Amino acid sequence: MKDRRTAIPMISLFIIIIVVLIAAITGIQFPQYGTSISSSPIEGETNVSPTTCVRPAGYILIIADLGGFNDSISHGAPVNLWPIMRVNTGETLNLIVCNLDSTQPHGFAIDHYLPAGIPIRSGEAYKISFVAYDAGDFVIYCNIFCTIHVFMRGELIVG
């Protein structure tokens, strides 16, 4: 009986600690999400629509598959970012992103310009166009859960 009496406060205290811990972890994760949602593409045009995986003239083709973005795994991602795209400030960037991975969806997001990202299911392709008004180095990444999430990291350099 004594054991049970001491066990109850212990367990209750323990539950509270764990709940606080979980809340703290969630609190750390969610502001990032909130920020990314509120800072939708700020300047320039973003046009996202499903299309086929054929590269039109003037577009940069990005292929998402089990090799990462344009085979980023073999280019040393996540230590070395790949692909790296360079554009001048004020230039329009036209991208076509295809998911050729038949096993899972992938995400495509760009810091600052497309932080909310786009989930792209197997076999889907999206055209993305925007004007790169703000100079800087921006990370391109997969923003959904996939098995090669960590390796899908490229860079957009505007300057």
Added chain:
Amino acid sequence: MKTRSKIVSASAQSIDRSNAVKWGMISLALSTSLVISVFPPFEPIDYLFVWLSSTVGLVPEAFILLSDLLMLCAGVLLAYAVHIFLSVTRLSPGLAYYAAKLGEIGSRFKVDGRLSLVAAAMIVVYWHLPLSLNATILSYPLHLLMNEMILFAGVLMFIGGRRLTGRNRHFITILGCKAMGIFGVYLLVTSGYSRFYDVYPLVQQAQLGLLMVVSMFAFEAVFIPWWLYSYFTKPEPNMAG
């Protein structure tokens, strides 16, 4: 003679305490390692995923199964570590006061540890419903929340498990494996015509179902003999500590 027996007893207590602390530290380290392996920014488990998918051709859904198992284990280990530290550490008066107050609340509502097993099962089931799982695949923050909740389910499993006898613990584990196996059979049978998770291609559903059934047999190959052995050889205690 009395003094000598006191010394022996004190030394035995000290050994027990240091042993408990040692196991607590090991559990905490393991639990932390598992959490670090699944959560950003490092996610080293992705390296294992890439290796397994390129060599064995394992489907992505299998990784969800694997990370869920890892998170459940992390939760149980974390709970075990905290339990040991709370047991062997003398609480400060302030903390002891609040712990006692919480205990009073627990006693008033007659909190039963077994309820936490039900809660753990509900958490795991909820996050694997098609609507929830599809959403967690397409939203990374939601996926992290799912991992955190499954970690919490592991904690609840430990709390509930402490209220069960050793044999019942084995029995509940076997039931959990069975539930996974039955779900696997469902995925296997329906893989020909009905997609359960929209985000993944239909062809992978059968592979996931098969993997779940195989996992069930693998777990049961360990737990059923263990359960039978303890059933026939060890007397059943009234309450597990």
